[in-house]
Amino acid sequence: MNAEGDASRGAWLVRNRMTLVSLLAVAVYAIFVQWIWGWPTLFRQWLEIGIVPVLSALALLVATYFIRCYRIYDYFPKETRGRFLQLLRVTQVHNLLNIMLPFRAGETSFPLLMRSEFAVPLARSTSALLLMRMLDLHALFAAAGVGLVLEHDDLRLGWLLWGMFLVSPLLLFFLKGSALGFVERRLPEKLGKLLEDIEAGLPANAVVFVRAWLMTVLNWSTKVAVLAWVLFTMGVAPLGACFGGALGGELSSVLPVHAPAGVGTYPAGITAGAISFGASAKGGAFDLLASASVNAHLLIIVSAVAGTLLSIALSPRR
Template sequence: MNAEGDASRVSWLVRNRMTVLSLSAVVAYAAFVQWIWGWPVLFRQWAEIGLIPVLSALALLVGTYFIRCYRIYDYFPTETRGRFLTLLRVTQVHNLLNIMLPFRAGETSFPILMRSEFAVPLARSTSALLLMRLLDLHALFAAAGIGLVIARDDQALGWLLWGLFLVSPLALFLLKGSMLALLQRRLPEKLGKLLVEVEAGLPANALVFVRAWLMTVLNWSTKVAVLAWVLATMGVLPFAACFGGALGGELSSVLPVHAPAGVGTYPAGITAGAISFGAPASGSAFDLLASASVNAHLLIIVSAVAGTLLSVLLSPRR
């Protein structure tokens, strides 16, 4: 009997290991924050900002989720037509899982949800997700490049290189036909059939690609601007460091390795980004930056939960 009970507990732990790992990391992180600063100190920062600015920042962050959803809605017009709110729920569940699960394990939920809700083949939705993540990275690196160009002495060359980097996705997209044709000739027949599904997950033409890219730029520029404003409101100086901190935090969230719920990695990304853009690396200013980075991370988590709850309310499951 004991052996059966032990086996059952082990089996439960194996099935729910991701959840257990995520909850353990969150609890440990909460205890660490309490030990270093104390949660009342962090909440006092929000009280000093005021209710209206906090709600405004939260509303703008939730608004970016609608932009992300529209990007996918426009990307799969046939499958999602007339079901925007259902798609919003799918994208929000995927976003929340992506935040809460470690090592980007939540990404696997997107193709599964798209197949169950909209009958989109796994290969096609996975291909679309990969392209969107590449566009996300490109938009963030392009935003970071602005700061690097401004810091250069030879700004003319810097802006030229930045402009070439900015339009590079469109150039690669225009070459996709020849590259896919080459792969189609070289791959075995079975992989060739899979490549057809992968190609179906790419934009049908340059106009669709440009719209997806513009939605990506709008989404990330809004999110980075809001986070930079929040950091500046909390007293992080100079403002360039607030911009760098927002970029650092978001870069940590889209890279392959991140902690459950981003605990530790997201605030570390904010801190590293802010220091690289001129924030002090020691003293009271550094302590302020560290606590502000934790609060900015809390705002991201709250906005993700609020966006998910809103999507569920707007589009309840049948």
């Protein structure tokens, strides 16, 4: 009987391991936020900002998680077909671990989760993740560049330069074959299979690449615009500085010095980015910027938790 009970519990843990990991991550976040700030204090700050702006921004940020998930769903169609909600839960766990763990250690969870849940080889999912991160970084700069264009004296020239930067990944894609061929000629034959898995993680054709690129641009344009709007609503000026703050906060999360949950580093990134784009670093304007950066960071944390809870609620039982 004991053996049967242990086996039953073991099978239950295996079936529900993703849900348990998700719930654990959410619980850790809730305890962490209560320990650092206290939930009553946070609720009072959000009420001062306004319920409608906060809920609207939160809904848009959660929507970006669906865009990210669909990008992966479209990238691995054979492995993920008909399992979008399960993939959503995987991507949300990966996102939470990325936010929670320092030094980008959470990135390692993506290839492991994709292998365990969808049988995607590690090399293939790792190469796909690397490409997506490069597209993320490009799209992040492109979205923040809107702030520079808005503050530029010559709008036509500004939009022209921005457009050229926006489409630059399309030109790099066509160099993929030459680069892989160069590496293949210099690799030992034993590593040929590894190179094949890496190449399998890259877009097979320009159509697949363009779809991934467009979804990346949509995702980061939405997120940066929402964060810039939140900062502007809270009184940060000028508008270009709000886009710079959104860029600085997101860039801080990809640096090796990224703190767990971005505590300290994310608000500092917002502040530094906003000042670099023209915000005042003196007096009451700086105090306002500092408090706004903390509130924007809390909104990011809450959206990550809300997205994970939603993915758990929507994910079907297996």
